Amino acid sequence: MWVLVFYDLPTETMKECKAAAKFRKNIMADGFTMFQFSIYVRHCASMDNAQIHIKRVKSLLPENGNVGILCITDKQFSDIQLFYCKKEQKPNAPYQQLELF
Numbered sequence: 001m002w003v004l005v006f007y008d009l010p011t012e013t014m015k016e017c018k019a020a021a022k023f024r025k026n027i028m029a030d031g032f033t034m035f036q037f038s039i040y041v042r043h044c045a046s047m048d049n050a051q052i053h054i055k056r057v058k059s060l061l062p063e064n065g066n067v068g069i070l071c072i073t074d075k076q077f078s079d080i081q082l083f084y085c086k087k088e089q090k091p092n093a094p095y096q097q098l099e100l101f
Contacts, residue, residue: 001050002077005032005057006039009065019062026060047071 005027009020024040030053032040044050050071061067082089 001044001047002072002074003032003042003044003050003053003057004035004039004070004072005041005067006070007065007067008038009062009067016064020065023060023062023067027057030056030060 007023009023010016011020027040028034030042032042035041042053044053054069054071057067057069
């Protein structure tokens with residue numbers, strides 16, 4: 001599973017800038033990586049694991065702004081078409097997650 005977090009946060013005041021930076025820093029600390037500006041992704045081993053990270057993102061929501069969370073399968077993510085200018089690029093391979101029993 002892939003969890004995508006996309007957001008549009010206000011940055012007009014110093015307080016809003018700090019809140020936006022804190023949100024970004026906190027989701028990165030939870031393992032999300034930048035996909036594009038204001039779009040972060042995280043690979044999860046299962047839907048249960050994805051729900052844990054979705055719950056965590058919800059707990060980090062700033063006071064103002066818009067945040068969207070989308071969960072998609074590996075297959076759906078692999079169907080993405082990415083372009084850098086007019087040159088097509090392949091998406092990054094999912095991270096391998098090791099499980100200890």
